[in-house]
Amino acid sequence: KNEVEQSPQNLTAQEGEFITINCSYSVGISALHWLQQHPGGGIVSLFMLSSGKKKHGRLIATINIQEKHSSLHITASHPRDSAVYICAVRIGNQFYFGTGTSLTVIP
Amino acid sequence: EAGVAQSPRYKIIEKRQSVAFWCNPISGHATLYWYQQILGQGPKLLIQFQNNGVVDDSQLPKDRFSAERLKGVDSTLKIQPAKLEDSAVYLCASSLSGGPGELFFGEGSRLTVL
Numbered sequence: 001k002n003e004v005e006q007s008p009q010n011l012t013a014q015e016g017e018f019i020t021i022n023c024s025y026s027v028g029i030s031a032l033h034w035l036q037q038h039p040g041g042g043i044v045s046l047f048m049l050s051s052g053k054k055k056h057g058r059l060i061a062t063i064n065i066q067e068k069h070s071s072l073h074i075t076a077s078h079p080r081d082s083a084v085y086i087c088a089v090r091i092g093n094q095f096y097f098g099t100g101t102s103l104t105v106i107p
Numbered sequence: 108e109a110g111v112a113q114s115p116r117y118k119i120i121e122k123r124q125s126v127a128f129w130c131n132p133i134s135g136h137a138t139l140y141w142y143q144q145i146l147g148q149g150p151k152l153l154i155q156f157q158n159n160g161v162v163d164d165s166q167l168p169k170d171r172f173s174a175e176r177l178k179g180v181d182s183t184l185k186i187q188p189a190k191l192e193d194s195a196v197y198l199c200a201s202s203l204s205g206g207p208g209e210l211f212f213g214e215g216s217r218l219t220v221l
Binding site for chain 2: 045100
């Protein structure tokens with residue numbers, strides 16, 4: 001069983017829609033990361049969370065430590081948001097990654 | 108601040124040939140990771156260094172893969188001989204310390220084995 005589960009695996013949205021990507025994990029963590037990977041590109045760190053909520057522009061990330069769950073929200077989605085979004089958790093000295101959510105935003 | 112540098116960005120080789128990837132982490136980052144990312148999957152840890160020591164190489168196929176970080180700064184990952192299933196993106200990442208710090212990735216090196 002993977003330590004990190006993401007849903008949905010694929011997501012297609014119309015420009016302007018509100019998007020939610022979910023991440024669940026199975027053990028205690030020291031931090032959770034949301035990462036963005038564009039096609040052919042490297043991985044960019046969007047957020048690092050250990051509690052509560054963080055906001056950066058149109059992106060919002062929340063985490064519920066008790067429920068072992070995190071969500072990444074994108075408001076007013078835009079075609080340039082099309083990418084793979086990866087949830088990663090830090091357990092001890094290691095990172096464990098979800099398989100990613102492939103988001104396509106259609107103009 | 109310069110990011111994590113990797114080279115080459117792309118490499119195409121035939122099976123049984125060898126290949127080497129280079130990574131220079133962010134200055135001052137003690138922890139360096141090499142990940143393998145196969146298309147459609149999340150990154151899989153190959154090896155983790157803390158300074159010039161190996162912290163975890165349990166998932167490194169040691170019969171063909173090797174990595175070193177001799178001076179605790181830049182690192183090289185080598186595959187010899189390559190197999191078709193080694194086709195993947197090899198990602199290098201670094202973080203400041205072993206604590207809950209942020210993880211910074213390079214652009215990745217995309218390997219195609221024919």
